[in-house]
Amino acid sequence: MDKEIGKILIIDDDEDVLLAAKMLLKKHAHEVIIEKNPNKIPFLLNNDSYDVILLDMNFSQDTTSGKEGFYWLGQIVEKDPTAVVIMITAFGDVEMAVRALKEGATDFVLKPWQNEKLIATISAALKLKQSYKEVDKLKNTRKQLQEDSNQPFKEIIGKSKAIYDVFQIIEKVAQTDANVLILGENGTGKELVARALHQRSLRKDNVFIGVDMGAITESLFESELFGHKKGSFTDAKEDRAGRFEVANGGTLFLDEIGNLSLPLQSKLLTVLQNRQVTRIGTNKPISFDIRLVCATNMPIYEMVKENKFRQDLLYRINTVEIHLPPLRERQEDIILLADHFIKMYCQKYRKKEMTISPNAHKRLQKYRWPGNIRELQHAIERAVIMSDNDTLNPDDFFFLMSGPQDNDIQSDNFNLDDIEKSIIQKAINKYQGNISKAAKELGLTRASLYRRLEKHGL
Numbered sequence: 407m408d409k410e411i412g413k414i415l416i417i418d419d420d421e422d423v424l425l426a427a428k429m430l431l432k433k434h435a436h437e438v439i440i441e442k443n444p445n446k447i448p449f450l451l452n453n454d455s456y457d458v459i460l461l462d463m464n465f466s467q468d469t470t471s472g473k474e475g476f477y478w479l480g481q482i483v484e485k486d487p488t489a490v491v492i493m494i495t496a497f498g499d500v501e502m503a504v505r506a507l508k509e510g511a512t513d514f515v516l517k518p519w520q521n522e523k524l525i526a527t528i529s530a531a532l533k534l535k536q537s538y539k540e541v542d543k544l545k546n547t548r549k550q551l552q553e554d555s556n557q558p559f560k561e562i563i564g565k566s567k568a569i570y571d572v573f574q575i576i577e578k579v580a581q582t583d584a585n586v587l588i589l590g591e592n593g594t595g596k597e598l599v600a601r602a603l604h605q606r607s608l609r610k611d612n613v614f615i616g617v618d619m620g621a622i623t624e625s626l627f628e629s630e631l632f633g634h635k636k637g638s639f640t641d642a643k644e645d646r647a648g649r650f651e652v653a654n655g656g657t658l659f660l661d662e663i664g665n666l667s668l669p670l671q672s673k674l675l676t677v678l679q680n681r682q683v684t685r686i687g688t689n690k691p692i693s694f695d696i697r698l699v700c701a702t703n704m705p706i707y708e709m710v711k712e713n714k715f716r717q718d719l720l721y722r723i724n725t726v727e728i729h730l731p732p733l734r735e736r737q738e739d740i741i742l743l744a745d746h747f748i749k750m751y752c753q754k755y756r757k758k759e760m761t762i763s764p765n766a767h768k769r770l771q772k773y774r775w776p777g778n779i780r781e782l783q784h785a786i787e788r789a790v791i792m793s794d795n796d797t798l799n800p801d802d803f804f805f806l807m808s809g810p811q812d813n814d815i816q817s818d819n820f821n822l823d824d825i826e827k828s829i830i831q832k833a834i835n836k837y838q839g840n841i842s843k844a845a846k847e848l849g850l851t852r853a854s855l856y857r858r859l860e861k862h863g864l
Contacts, residue, residue, distance in 0.1 A: 413437045413454065414528065417444055417478070418462040418494065423517065427460065430521055431528070444478050451485045458531050461511075463495030463502070476509060483510035488538040490531045494519075561598050563746050564739035568731035572599065579726050580606035587723050588701040590730030593780030596701040597661060599728060604657040609697055612656035617649050620662035627670050628686055632677065638687025650683045650694045658696045663723065664704030664715065675719045698723060733775040733782060740771050743779060747786035748798070755791060762798045768863035769800045800864055804839030827862040830855070834864070 414435045416427050424440040432438045435457075441450060444465055459482060463475030475493060482489050493506045496517040503514040512531050515524060562569065579586060580603050588596045597616060604614045622630050629639075633648030649658060666674065677683055678698070682691040700723045709715035733740065741762070748760050762770070775781055789802040830848065837843035845855040858864075 412457040413439060414458045414460065415439045415441070415450060415456040416460040417441050417447060418460070419444070419465045420462070423462075423494075427524075430524070434525060434528075444474065447478055447481060448485075451482065455486075457490065457535055458528055459489060459491045460528075461491055461493055463493050463506070476506070479506065479509055479511055488535070490535040490538075492527060492531055562595060562602060563743050564736060565742065566731075566736040566738045568736050569739060572728060572730060575726070575728050576602050576606065579603065579728075581608055583608075583697050584725040585698045585723050586700070586726050586728060587706075587720075588699065588728045588730060589706065590701070590703060591732050591778055592703050593778030594730040594732060595779055596703075596730060597659065599730065600657070600659040600661075600699045600701065603699055604659075604697070607657065607697060609656050613653055614657045614659065615649050615653040616659040616661060618661050620665040624667060624670060628673065631674075632683040633685040633692075635685050635687030638685075642687065645685075648683055648685065650677065650696065651692060653696045654694045656696065658698055660698070660700045662702055662704075663700040664702035664706055664709060668714070668716065671716045671719050675716060675722060678719075678722050700724075733778040737771055740775075740782065741767055743782055744770055744786055747783050748790060751787050751790040757790060758796060760790060760793065760796055760798055763800070765800045765860050765863070766798050766803060769803055769806065772863050773803075773806050800859055801834070801839040801841055804834055823862070826858065827864070830858055830862065830864060 412435070414431055414437070416424055416431075416438065418424050418427075418440075419442055421442060424442065428438045428440050439450070439454075439456070441447075444462075461475060461478060461482070465474045475495065479491055479493065482491055487510075489510075490512045491510065492513045492515060493503075493511045494515055494517060495502070506514055512534055513527050515527055562573070564570075576599065586600075586603060588599050590596050600616070601614060604610060617631070628634075629642075629646070629648070631648045631650055633646050633651055634642045636642055636645050680691070681695075682693050684691050706715055706720060710717045710720055733743075744762060744767075748762065752758070752760055770782070770785075777784075785803060785806060788805070789798050793802050830844075833844040833847050834841075837847065841852055841855060845852050848855065850858070
């Protein structure tokens with residue numbers, strides 16, 4: 407046994423037995439605790455945990471029936487159903503052993519024991535304890551997966567019609583093996599949709615493998631996707647399976663597929679048509695079974711017209727298309743997402759609970775979010791980190807106004823409200839959200855500036 411196994415608790419009213427057991431087992435266990443009085447068992451269990459408990463079957467009040475041992479076995483098992491308890495007795499027989507096992511004991515040894523047998527019994531019990539932990543973990547994982555499956559699209563937050571339409575397509579397509587192409591701007595959540603398709607598919611118990619095609623160089627494309635044999639090129643120091651092999655039985659997500667050059671598109675098309683890959687350095691084709699999901703933020707149909715993307719490859723990957731709307735088309739989802747990110751980052755940075763003021767709500771909803779959900783997430787994270795208040799106000803998001811926006815005043819616009827709004831924005835930008843300095847620059851009091859910020863939804 408490895409000495410790092412943890413603690414063993416021995417309970418026996420015979421001091422000679424306790425000392426002998428401790429001398430033997432301290433060479434094999436990290437810590438050995440001995441106790442003569444069984445009445446201390448509740449205290450010992452309340453204050454510590456043990457990998458194995460050696461429990462005498464008969465104490466001084468009752469030397470042969472085993473009643474006390476069974477009583478304390480019951481107390482231990484009630485306290486910890488996964489406890490590994492080995493019963494010890496000098497008067498054991500098969501009937502008593504069977505009863506002890508039925509009532510929760512892990513094993514049974516007789517006094518006087520053989521040292522090797524006792525150590526072997528404890529070693530086996532420790533392995534059983536570990537298996538209990540693994541089973542418990544699996545049960546908890548299954549329970550969590552079940553809870554997650556009862557909350558469809560848990561990771562995709564939204565109630566707008568635009569995102570509801572996406573949910574509808576996922577529901578219809580997920581349990582088929584149809585290839586899916588997800589189209590949408592950067593930061594709209596394309597990978598979340600790919601994962602939702604996998605989690606609701608018949609392949610959900612197998613792997614989900616994601617590959618950022620934009621991050622793979624032309625020279626590494628085949629090695630990464632198709633694999634290689636040791637020695638097939640300079641850095642090939644061992645055999646390696648490609649992503650297609652690794653994803654076998656599951657889902658392969660090829661993100662930013664629009665970044666592939668035409669030669670690489672041709673290689674990918676051949677593999678998808680044949681449903682086989684050949685590792686670099688070998689001539690042996692390897693079959694695969696995957697569900698393919700691709701995504702891009704590029705105008706793929708325009709690229710086809712311009713001969714920058716193969717039409718036959720597009721037909722191969724887009725049996726079903728899912729168009730993800732930009733955040734500016736999901737106005738009613740912005741606050742839902744903001745509240746979600748606030749909660750997430752307050753927990754992450756151990757800050758007290760925060761809320762968003764109505765004026766800050768207006769600012770978030772008026773902003774165009776060119777970076778979509780990813781930009782909103784980063785904006786909330788920054789605001790949570792920098793704010794010292796319980797409420798996030800418009801000036802906590804001053805950085806969103808830097809750079810030109812769609813609502814910037816045009817040179818031929820003479821609307822006084824637009825002019826006032828533009829000037830206030832520029833003053834806020836100039837002083838990086840400092841209301842006092844901006845108000846002084848504008849010749850206003852802080853209260854007057856706040857009223858104008860509210861008026862313009864800034």
